[in-house]
Amino acid sequence: MKRIETEAIVIGGGATGAGTLRDLSLRGVRAVLIEKSDIASGTTGRNHGLLHSGTRYAVNDLESARECIRENKILKKIARHCIEDTGGLFVTLPEDDPSYHGKLIEHCKYAGIRCEEVSVQEALRIEPNLNPNILAALRVPDGTIDPFRLTSANVLDAQERGATVLTHTGVSGIIREGDRAIGVRCRDRRTGVELEVFGGIIVNASGVWGQEICASAGIALRMFPSKGSMVIIDYRINNVVVNRCRVPSDGDIIVPGDTVSLIGTTSKKVEYDKIDEITVDEDEIATLLESGEKLIPNVSRTRVLRAYCGVRPLIAVSGEMDGREISRGIVLIDHERRDSVGGLITIAGGKLMTYRLMAEMAADLACAKLKVRKKCRTQKTALPGSERKLDQAKSVKFFTGIPNSVVGSTLYRHGQRIRNILHREKRNYGLICECEMVTEGEIEYALKKLNVKDIVDLRRRTRIGMGPCQGQLCAYRAAGLFVKYDSATSAESNKMLVDFLEERWKGIKPVLWGDALREVEFCYWIYQGLFGLGDVRFPEEGEDR
Amino acid sequence: MIKLENISFDHCIKCTVCTIYCPVARATHHFPGPKQSGPDMERLRIKSPGLLDDSLKYCTNCKRCEIACPSNVKIADLIQSSKWRYFRKAFRVRDFFLARTDLMGGVATRASFLVNFFIKLFPVKFFLDRFMKIPSERRFPRYAQGTFRAWYKKHRKEQEAFAEKAVYFHGCYVNYNNHDLGKDVVTVLNAMNVGVIVTDEKCCGVPLIANGYIDKARKNALFNIESLARSASESGARIVSASSSCSFALKHEYPNLLELDNSAIFDGLDYITRFIHERFEKGNVPAMGPVPVRAAYHSPCHLERMGGVMNTIEVLKKIPGLELTILHSECCGIAGTYGFKKEYYKVAQKVGDELFKRIERANPEIVITDCETCKWQIEMSTPYRVEHPVTVLARAIDGKKL
Structure with a gap:
């Protein structure tokens, strides 16, 4: 069995895990990240990508609101290429309680959030597609954040500082020695190779799946998973985040994310043993589209690309199983104190917005245990790609000869790392994904630098297959590039292609009408009718590959 | 604001048949084709106008993509309107004059033999090529002496005597370059017992649209709609045009691209062979x-x-x-x-x-x-x-x- 010795082990490749890994690496601690699937494949990648200003929490949860606005300001400096400073609006519809508007202004003052009242005309100027019947509007410093890029940039930075990342590697158990956890047993899910990783401290940052990790170390930790669903609209129907000014409820936000808009979110309790098989329900989609249409009437006329859902990791603080004990805030547990199991800490709860703060808290505790006396630097150190301000005009000029749309999109996704991707001489800017302008160069870069193991991973790094055609024209080209750049054999790339199309199909299935249905029919015709992909036989799991 | 009429790009299923039918994409690799320049890029342009590609200037607006499209996406309209919505308009002498066919025609027909003579001279061609960027290989259409309208004035009386009449939109080419075609239209329609009415008109706007003078094109369009509608309703006549592009503009570019209401002339307007064919079918064959x-x-x-x-x-x-x-x-x-x-x-x-x-x-x-x-x-x-x-x-x- 393979054996790895390190100082710290981080379980979970979401934003918190990746942030913790980076924080530790910045402090000079050698660390290994273990993720059972791909980075940002769990809760991190399954939200609406809102860069909260905290306004949404201001009335109900002042502490969270303060955390949000603090982190909002930090992220705008360190993660420029993952963020778009779109600004946000809180609009009151005729059927909404008008008193919430005033309450929100007051509470924003307490939380320190810059929240200004704007006239309806001004709101319509800022966001022309808004419902013109709104009664009042507030302007807040909301923005958008791309969770995939954010997590990937954290991991990239950590790796460049010496950290090790094991994706598609599931933890099968915590290795205990007396009352200490000293390492983890895990298994590479692609190759089936078992390995053991030993370290002085284990940070459990696996979110809602942390319950299982703790259970394998003999610790009881109770999660209260809650499902949130979202739908994606074909293009940007708004350029500013639009919130509904009312007590938080289903379907009260539309976020412009990169080239699309997202309507979020619902909230439904799910049983813990069902968290890996949740799907979007029909009534959720109906609710989202109905409420979305009230904010922006165009919603009813546009194509819905797909629907997806994620699990919020709400945690019981005191070990009590009572629902009222659930906290939405950040929970840091030192299992040495709580359960007399040394060498293990759990960081959970919180939000994508506060990932850096959570990572800082976890890394502080981990360093205290490892007796490393280094201060956190993540609030000042920019992520790779965000070192300087992004200047599209300058990049377009530098890459004269390459289409603006390619340069602009690549810069948007990778920040300053665009210089590692595009080359005028190499002519590697041929388009692979025509909807999202993903080039061969970008795919080569992702394959070599960004821990990409299959096309689904590649999608999270580059947006390939996330446009209107959902992989119809780019998936097979990408599969070919895996072979060209020695990342897969041709049989493996065929399998990847099937997996990728199945994954796309899963998200389209709930919204199968209109243009999305026509698109899918055409896609099926290409891959089944033309390529016969459904008839390709792959070796079964466990069979020799 | 994203206007609802302009969201046909949302229906594109990326089948790429438009690019297969695009004559420009076949001729040059500089043009990525109508799918890329139209619906694909429209999503990006909505996100950020900075993502606009110059390559869409290669589009000739031939509309073959729209014929090919099975999803009814107004591809060429999308590309054309992007040209003037997103490009900063720099004044170009050449485009200004090429776009103003009526201005050029009005001047040239006063001394057409001089114009026709000079335009063929090598130094003039050299100048146009070097400084105006009009290729010296290009042959210009000859200008006629005087205008078609002047000829028509002399024959107005006899045309108005016919019981059935048609309002004829002659266009700049007939007026300034080829009077004979206009006279032929009169010959044919007269032989079918239809009188020809010529009313006030301005350039239909095709060259203005192609060169990005949208405000001027809108002005002309409003003038034409008003004038043709008035003339047609006075005489109870149909409107015909013998130029395929003029009639296409009057009928389809006005509402789709210029976003103007042309319902006053839409139903009464025909390209001339349709008008003739309909009458042939009814037995009115000269x-x-x-x-x-x-x-x-x-x-x-x-x-x-x-x-x-x-x-x-x-x-x-x-x-x-x-x-x-x-x-x-x-x-x-x-x-x-x-x-x-x-x-x-x-x-x-x-x-x-x-x-x-x-x-x-x-x-x-x-x-x-x-x-x-x-x-x-x-x-x-x-x-x-x-x-x-x-x-x-x-x-x-x-x-x-x-």
Whole structure:
């Protein structure tokens, strides 16, 4: 069995895990990240990508609101290429309680959030597609954040500082020695190779799946998973985040994310043993589209690309199983104190917005245990790609000869790392994904630098297959590039292609009408009718590959 | 604001058939094709106008993509409107003058022999090529002396005597370059007992749209709609145009691209061969003598987009003695003022190459086509004379030599 010795082990490749890994690496601690699937494949990648200003929490949860606005300001400096400073609006519809508007202004003052009242005309100027019947509007410093890029940039930075990342590697158990956890047993899910990783401290940052990790170390930790669903609209129907000014409820936000808009979110309790098989329900989609249409009437006329859902990791603080004990805030547990199991800490709860703060808290505790006396630097150190301000005009000029749309999109996704991707001489800017302008160069870069193991991973790094055609024209080209750049054999790339199309199909299935249905029919015709992909036989799991 | 009328790009299922049918994408790799420049890029342009690609300037607005599209996406409209929505308009002397066909015509027809003489001189060609970026290989259409309207004024009385009348939108080409075509229209319609009314009109706007003078195009359009509608309702007549691109603009570009309400003229407006064919069907066929000529018919892109090609072919088939070859549908490449620009000249000629070869293979005596710019392009690029279907019809009626 393979054996790895390190100082710290981080379980979970979401934003918190990746942030913790980076924080530790910045402090000079050698660390290994273990993720059972791909980075940002769990809760991190399954939200609406809102860069909260905290306004949404201001009335109900002042502490969270303060955390949000603090982190909002930090992220705008360190993660420029993952963020778009779109600004946000809180609009009151005729059927909404008008008193919430005033309450929100007051509470924003307490939380320190810059929240200004704007006239309806001004709101319509800022966001022309808004419902013109709104009664009042507030302007807040909301923005958008791309969770995939954010997590990937954290991991990239950590790796460049010496950290090790094991994706598609599931933890099968915590290795205990007396009352200490000293390492983890895990298994590479692609190759089936078992390995053991030993370290002085284990940070459990696996979110809602942390319950299982703790259970394998003999610790009881109770999660209260809650499902949130979202739908994606074909293009940007708004350029500013639009919130509904009312007590938080289903379907009260539309976020412009990169080239699309997202309507979020619902909230439904799910049983813990069902968290890996949740799907979007029909009534959720109906609710989202109905409420979305009230904010922006165009919603009813546009194509819905797909629907997806994620699990919020709400945690019981005191070990009590009572629902009222659930906290939405950040929970840091030192299992040495709580359960007399040394060498293990759990960081959970919180939000994508506060990932850096959570990572800082976890890394502080981990360093205290490892007796490393280094201060956190993540609030000042920019992520790779965000070192300087992004200047599209300058990049377009530098890459004269390459289409603006390619340069602009690549810069948007990778920040300053665009210089590692595009080359005028190499002519590697041929388009692979025509909807999202993903080039061969970008795919080569992702394959070599960004821990990409299959096309689904590649999608999270580059947006390939996330446009209107959902992989119809780019998936097979990408599969070919895996072979060209020695990342897969041709049989493996065929399998990847099937997996990728199945994954796309899963998200389209709930919204199968209109243009999305026509698109899918055409896609099926290409891959089944033309390529016969459904008839390709792959070796079964466990069979020799 | 994203206008609801303009979201047809949302229906694109990326089948790419438009790019297969795009004559420009076939001719140059600089143009990524209508799918990429239209619906694909529209999503990005909505996200950020900075993602605009210059390459969409290569689009000739031939509308073949829209004919091919199974999802009814207004691809060419998307590309055209992006040209003037997103590009910062820098004043170009050449584009200004190319776009103003009526201004140029008004001046040139006062001393047409001088203009026609000078424009062929080497130093003038050199100057135009070097400083105006109009390629020296390009042959200009000849200007006529005086205007068609002046001729018509003398004949107004006799035309108004007819019981049935049609309002004739003659367009700039007939007015300034080719009076004979206008006279042929009068001959043909008169032979069918239809009088011809000419009312006030301005350039239909096609060259203005192509060169990005949208405000001016809108002004002209409003003028034309108002004037034609008034004239048509006074005399209870239908409106006809013998230029395929003019009638396409009046009927489809006004509402779709210029976003103007043209319902006042939409139903009453026909391309001339449709008007003639309808009457032929009803038995109103004038007496025709034989025109023993071997001809090849080229269908212009904009007439195809309107679905009017069948009318022209049916009308031509009625002419005794005419030996007709229908050419495979290809774009000639000139696309109005496009082929007059140095940066696109080579592309324009390459686009037309297939058509020129096919004409050669058909071995005709003349070529027939509905569009004046197609005529210039074919006459410049092949050794054949090009005539309008109405001209051929007029020769069958008046018995003169074609």
